[in-house]
Amino acid sequence: MTAFAHRAERVQPSAIREFLALAGDPRITSFAGGYPDPTLFPIEELHKIYDELLSAANASALQYAASDGLPELRALVAARLTADGMPCVADDVLITQGGQQGLDLSAKLFIDAGDVIVTERPTFLGALIAFNPCEPDYRSVPMDEEGLDTDALEEVLRTTDRVKLIYVVPDYQNPTGRTMSLPRRRRLVELAEEHDVVIIEDTPYRELRYEGERLPTIKSLDTTGRVIHLGSFSKILAPGLRLGWALATPEIREKLALLKLGADTQNGTLNMRAAAAYLSGFDIEQHIAGMLPTYRHKRDLMLATMAEHFPPGITWTRAQGGLFTWVTFPQRLDVAAFQRDVLIPRSGVIVVPGTPFFSERPEANHARMSFSGVPDERLVAGVRAMGDLLREVLA
Amino acid sequence: MTAFAHRAERVQPSAIREFLALAGDPRITSFAGGYPDPTLFPIEELHKIYDELLSAANASALQYAASDGLPELRALVAARLTADGMPCVADDVLITQGGQQGLDLSAKLFIDAGDVIVTERPTFLGALIAFNPCEPDYRSVPMDEEGLDTDALEEVLRTTDRVKLIYVVPDYQNPTGRTMSLPRRRRLVELAEEHDVVIIEDTPYRELRYEGERLPTIKSLDTTGRVIHLGSFSKILAPGLRLGWALATPEIREKLALLKLGADTQNGTLNMRAAAAYLSGFDIEQHIAGMLPTYRHKRDLMLATMAEHFPPGITWTRAQGGLFTWVTFPQRLDVAAFQRDVLIPRSGVIVVPGTPFFSERPEANHARMSFSGVPDERLVAGVRAMGDLLREVLA
Known part of the structure; x- marks a missing residue:
């Protein structure tokens, strides 16, 4: 069959794509995606806006526009x-x-x-x-x-x-x-x-x-x-x-x-x-300001739960904003293998193993964890379960 | 300054982009864009759909989804x-x-x-x-x-x-x-x-x-x-x-x-x-069937008006569907120059000159004309004005 272009060798399935698929499963507690908290979307305002845009006088909202x-x-x-x-x-x-x-x-x-x-x-x-x-x-x-x-x-x-x-x-x-x-x-x-x-x-x-x-x-x-x-x-x-x-x-x-x-x-x-x-028509600065306490709280909750339940020898970053903490495990822990063999089967928790975040010379003992998309109770339960399993495998 | 990649030499402004900009001007009669007729959009149905989608229970409609x-x-x-x-x-x-x-x-x-x-x-x-x-x-x-x-x-x-x-x-x-x-x-x-x-x-x-x-x-x-x-x-x-x-x-x-x-x-x-x-939720086949008479009528109207008002020596295709006719002028007519110097200034009509539609060895004596986006009266007036100007320059 006709050969792909040379660049196709560089186009391979990524870790994050597989996790996004898993994340739709309600049994999974996902710290993987960089999803914003959907309860914070200004859905009422957008509802009003689309309602007004989709009146017959506004057919141009459905037409082509400048590129x-x-x-x-x-x-x-x-x-x-x-x-x-x-x-x-x-x-x-x-x-x-x-x-x-x-x-x-x-x-x-x-x-x-x-x-x-x-x-x-x-x-x-x-x-x-x-x-x-x-x-x-x-x-x-x-x-x-x-x-x-x-x-x-x-x-x-x-x-x-x-x-x-x-x-x-x-x-x-x-x-x-x-x-x-x-x-x-x-x-x-x-x-x-x-x-x-x-x-x-x-x-x-x-x-x-x-x-x-x-x-x-x-x-x-x-x-x-x-x-x-x-x-x-x-x-x-x-x-x-x-x-x-x-x-x-x-x-x-x-x-x-x-x-x-x-x-x-x-x-x-x-x-x-x-x-x-x-x-x-709306005040986006106020909307953003209104979201910050929720995310700040979630960050604090995740980091505090990790401090309480993760075993010694694990470190993580404390982000002043955004959605993520970067967790570094002892060098002997391959996070992808731990996740596949232990974390998912025994706790239903997923994170993103760190390897694909390196543009060269990847390191296997990191994970990216997002605190934004999981309700508080599940967040605490998930981090705690992860801590218990880490204690076990690192013992 | 840092050099662009080699491929950037192949990335140049296109004819159609300039015309899409002009087409927004209400004084212009545009046969240029391949725009569908906005009066045919199922806007009431879409209004109903977005109204239902943008309720608070449906925040996931605003979230990330599978790639x-x-x-x-x-x-x-x-x-x-x-x-x-x-x-x-x-x-x-x-x-x-x-x-x-x-x-x-x-x-x-x-x-x-x-x-x-x-x-x-x-x-x-x-x-x-x-x-x-x-x-x-x-x-x-x-x-x-x-x-x-x-x-x-x-x-x-x-x-x-x-x-x-x-x-x-x-x-x-x-x-x-x-x-x-x-x-x-x-x-x-x-x-x-x-x-x-x-x-x-x-x-x-x-x-x-x-x-x-x-x-x-x-x-x-x-x-x-x-x-x-x-x-x-x-x-x-x-x-x-x-x-x-x-x-x-x-x-x-x-x-x-x-x-x-x-x-x-x-x-x-x-x-x-x-x-x-x-x-x-709706019958798209019926929706499509409902659009066809309008477009068929517009095609017939444009071709009939061209037959009536275009001078001899010009030919065009009769499409059994779609939005376009391809017009071929005598070899001596450079359509881009005619449009720039005569057609736009004297009639406000625009078409797409044919040159950029050739992947190699372009020919200058063609135009693509779309019959879909212009109301009947303007369509007839535009084609007629174009015919008058063609008669003049080809005389």
């Missing part, structure tokens, strides 16, 4: 980005099919086979899935409590040919929950300039901040137009609408828009109309 | 494809972001730079935009009233190395409106088998049939699993929902699904739920 996104939605997103320290106008913004599409388009624009993408270590596995079809090589840079280690980054940039992109999630990173400090952000931009590299700043969790100060985005520190800033409505409005955005210089944005046109013509008109109506 | 599409929607699409002579089940179907995404994913799966895609001559320009980032070479095969000339195709396949894909729109082709005859469909499948090539069968217009018999799809003639069948809800339900599908063998479908996961995670959950509710 780079509805102008009114782009203007409203630009206003929010401006308020967040990134002065811009509607024409600077591209609406994307969630934040994920911004990753696919950015890689398409910059990466030839064999070009290098530098990632955090660990990094968002969905980004690797988006980048892989462009056949990049990867280098990964360690993180500490201040995020990406910029000294280590400097060494990588100094010693590596063909680095085209640096991919970072500076706010409440997926999977570690870590925040990149302001000095590191500044140093990252300096290094990108020195080495003429483009930065992809991915910010899906930026507005889910439970403590600590709001740090400037990397894009806001960028004076040479080398940062592509990606954002998403998935965590602040609803993921089922599949809406995100990309902010970049006109030259880059125009090429991303053309790639988007070829990839899927446009985002759904109805959902773009709805998001615009939500932003103009 | 290859909601199982219930895939099952409903599979049932319709089965009824159309392509026996399949839900697991054989991938939900895509409109038909366009199926083109992007298929090229990603099969095309390395320098591989050859064979297209009809002319072909859908949106497909070329989807394919171009994979850096294919193209060969184009002439058409006649029976569609793709399979003798010419045989010659191309015999004399060309690295042919991986043949892209066809067999039903009411975009841009010509032509239908591929049954003997040609059979011969196409034979030739693809002989030369071990994959066929992409793109069918967005298949169900808009105004006359003639329903021919078997190419997929239904495929015994070796080498046809990727693409379809879309854009013309039978509403384009603003961005929903389409791909039907392929398990091996191909699985790879397309993984590429989709990387490209945009998933389609919008809410819109997939709505489409599933529409298919299960």
Whole structure:
């Protein structure tokens, strides 16, 4: 049979996809997905909005629209980005099919086979899935409590040919929950300039901040137009609408828009109309502020339960925002095997084993755990059951 | 500044994108876009559906869902494809972001730079935009009233190395409106088998049939699993929902699904739920049948008005379905220049000049005209004004 393209070798089933399938099973307690809490969706407001949009006078809400996104939605997103320290106008913004599409388009624009993408270590596995079809090589840079280690980054940039992109999630990173400090952000931009590299700043969790100060985005520190800033409505409005955005210089944005046109013509008109109506008719800042206590509580509950029930020798991050904690087990524990052989069969709990979050040289003794999607009682029971099983296997 | 990837050279502004922008101007009479008639959208039914979906009990309609599409929607699409002579089940179907995404994913799966895609001559320009980032070479095969000339195709396949894909729109082709005859469909499948090539069968217009018999799809003639069948809800339900599908063998479908996961995670959950509710709660066959007289009337009106008002030496196709007629002018007429210098400034009419519909060796003396999106009176006035101006410039 006709051979696939060379890139197809890089397109393999991912851990997260299998877990998303399992997560639909009501017997499973899933700490795997990065799902927002559905009880926090502004469903009444959206109900009202779709009701108004789907009147006969509004048939245009079901028609084709401009491929780079509805102008009114782009203007409203630009206003929010401006308020967040990134002065811009509607024409600077591209609406994307969630934040994920911004990753696919950015890689398409910059990466030839064999070009290098530098990632955090660990990094968002969905980004690797988006980048892989462009056949990049990867280098990964360690993180500490201040995020990406910029000294280590400097060494990588100094010693590596063909680095085209640096991919970072500076706010409440997926999977570690870590925040990149302001000095590191500044140093990252300096290094990108020195080495003429483009930065992809991915910010899906930026507005889910439970403590600590709001740090400037990397894009806001960028004076040479080398940062592509990606954002998403998935965590602040609803993921089922599949809406995100990309902010970049006109030259880059125009090429991303053309790639988007070829990839899927446009985002759904109805959902773009709805998001615009939500932003103009309701107070999204208040909505976001209203969600934070719930997530903060869930984070605290998960971390406290882990502290109480996990055996010694296990560490985890304390995220100031976002949805995740990154758990590190003794080196001898292979989390994927533990999950398959013990955790799922005996407790029905799932996490995401850490291996696929490494762009190179994977480590098997980590897990990403999300505290957002599970009701309190199940969360506590699940973490406790996991602790009991860990005690047993690590004894 | 950091260099773009090599493929970016193939990503250039397209004619259709500029026209879609112009088409929003109320002073313009647009025969350019392939827009369905918005007065035919089942907006009352969709209103009812979204109203029910957006109740608090249905927050899951706003949540993440499986990346290859909601199982219930895939099952409903599979049932319709089965009824159309392509026996399949839900697991054989991938939900895509409109038909366009199926083109992007298929090229990603099969095309390395320098591989050859064979297209009809002319072909859908949106497909070329989807394919171009994979850096294919193209060969184009002439058409006649029976569609793709399979003798010419045989010659191309015999004399060309690295042919991986043949892209066809067999039903009411975009841009010509032509239908591929049954003997040609059979011969196409034979030739693809002989030369071990994959066929992409793109069918967005298949169900808009105004006359003639329903021919078997190419997929239904495929015994070796080498046809990727693409379809879309854009013309039978509403384009603003961005929903389409791909039907392929398990091996191909699985790879397309993984590429989709990387490209945009998933389609919008809410819109997939709505489409599933529409298919299960309403009679889409009756809805489609109800649209046909309007489109048939519009086609007849445009062709009759052209016959009355266009000067001699101009020919056009008579489509048995779909949205388009392909107009061929005397060789000396450059349609793009005529449109820019005469047609738009003096009549406010726009068409799509034919050049970008050629995957190689473009011809400048054609235009694609859509009869679907313009009210009758404006349609007649626009065609008449165009005829008057053509008389003048061709005199």
